[in-house]
Amino acid sequence: MNRRRVKAIAWKEIIQVWRDPRSLMVVLLMPLMQMALLGYGVNLDIKHVTICTFDREGSQESEALMKAFQASPYFDIVETEHDYDAVKRAIDRGRCKMAIVIPPDFSEDLAASNAASVQAILDATDDNTANIALGYAQSVVGSFSGTVQLSRTQSLGQEPPVAPAVAQYRVWFNEDLVSRDFIIPGVVALVLALVGSQLTSLTLSREWERGTMEVLVSTPVTRMELMAGKILPYFFIGLIDAALCLVIAVFWFEAPFRGTVATLFLTTSLYLIVVLGLGYFISASIRSQIGASQIALVATLLPTTLLSGFAFPIDQMPPIIQGITYLVPARYYFAILKAVFLKGSGLGDLIAPIALLALYAAIIGLLAARAFRKTLG
């Protein structure tokens, strides 16, 4: 590998990016906009679920349960209905996500120490929200029945019974259970994948499209030199973008950062090599700029959002899909970022994902170098 040739190509590439408004946009504006859009837009927390109530009894007990729902931060009672038709309409029209129906014999059942039942009707078009809302509703009802039981035993002058088992949750690493704290590292992984692959996807296709490639391949430049010269400038640009995203994540979105900058730098560099290599591989295979850019978008956006563990937990996917996630480099980087941000993990804790990412970088580099042929036609 001749350093002089690599330098000549890298320098030319930097001048071209600097003079091309479109490339500058990808370099500077795209990461900012995507961080803002995804940082604010993606929020997996469920609070203020709109509900309606249908109290078929109207007793003191039933009203106490309603109050318990009202007091919960997870629910907003927006309507009070008086028949099933009204409940049905409220859910059909989307005014409420859930209806709580209290049966007419609610207080009687409670008094008779039978298990009193409460009906919850859910709009499960968004099954994820519905599941989470149901869980919250169960916990509201559960704590209500605990209170009832306590007051009943006290009124009978008995010792309060020891609850058979009480689950005590202690949440580590994301104490507030704020989904944004783990979404933000995911957004960084996504933005870097998008920007990185976009940058290099244009680099060879531009030369083919403008006709400069024909002369470039007639020079003694080897394909390794060409790849090095073309990826190197974007690696530094990518590091700047990564720093930008991480600064926004920590200082603007206040994602807790417990790791070290050195760990972050090393792992981010590795990830950048993978996404830049991917873009270069696409660019070597497709000779039109539009085509290469579109494919780079599809190849990074979908797998990174769907299969990296960012939007859906990997261990809940069907086994086949879980297998496919091993092919998504963002999977490793997302795991690393989460660990570095929330757990403060160091390099020693991350040997497995780092090794896999490095393997990925080596394979994609090899494929990218081989994909480009110094021949025409």
Added chain:
Amino acid sequence: MTGAAPASEIRIVADRLTKRFGDFVAVDAVSFEARAGEIIGFLGPNGAGKSTTIRILCGLLRPSGGRAEVAGFDVARFPERVREHIGYMSQKFSLYSDLSVMENLRFFGGVYGVRGARLDERLRFAIGMAGLKDRTDALVADLSGGWKQRLALGCAVLHEPAILFLDEPTSGVDPASRRRFWDLIYSLAGDGVCVVITTHYMDEAEYCNRIALIDAGKLAAQGSPSELKRSAIHGEILRVEGDNPGAMLDALEGTPGVRDVAPFGSSLHIVVDDAARDLPAIQTLLNARGLGSARIEPIKPTLEDVFVQLVGADKARRTGS
């Protein structure tokens, strides 16, 4: 390693070079040699296989058959070694429009591995050659055709290649710039560079030391312009100019003594055995047909006449200047 270029002056050897794209034979068993200091012109209609031949010789396309050596290296086996010794100007304009004159030159200097004092000297040479001394900071996009073309030539010779391949370098350039470009080519050839140039301008072909006429992938003939004229044209050429070329063509075709008639623009070129002897008879014939206003004069054969004789009038017209 095959070693350096052989001591002999031969720079290119092509031996039954063939290139097929599927069923289509783009280059069909082309053989020729080119020596240092020689300007060899590939002349032929569009699609005849000129560019494909050059691309094979530059190592950009693999030959399907036959072999070629450039600067002593087999183009199929050692394309990288070949590339160290060649300069190439492609048909498409191939400099970076968003880079300045100097940035383009420095880039090509870098990829050709020219450095230090030699680089400074070669940059000066290329800038002087292109006549861009006062515009080294101008963006290439802002230059006109003639400047761009001379700059592209400058970039192609930065590393002092032994062989220069120019694929229709003068298409779309004004006549004055074309003339200037040819002066540069002569001076490079004078320094010992072997120049291979493709063109479909007949007048440009006359500037070459040697011409290879290419038609449908085959080498139809090769030789110096005068050799080609001597060998291809048996007889002499008369130019017939008149108001009604169509009627004149009908009248003259098949006339005894007239070996061939071909339209050239608004006039006809006819080939006869002996101009002095046959001219009066032809004048008489035209007079008899009511075409007496036609002027007939003997002329020297052009390369276009050669082309007509060798590959037929239709193709010659498509190639024509």
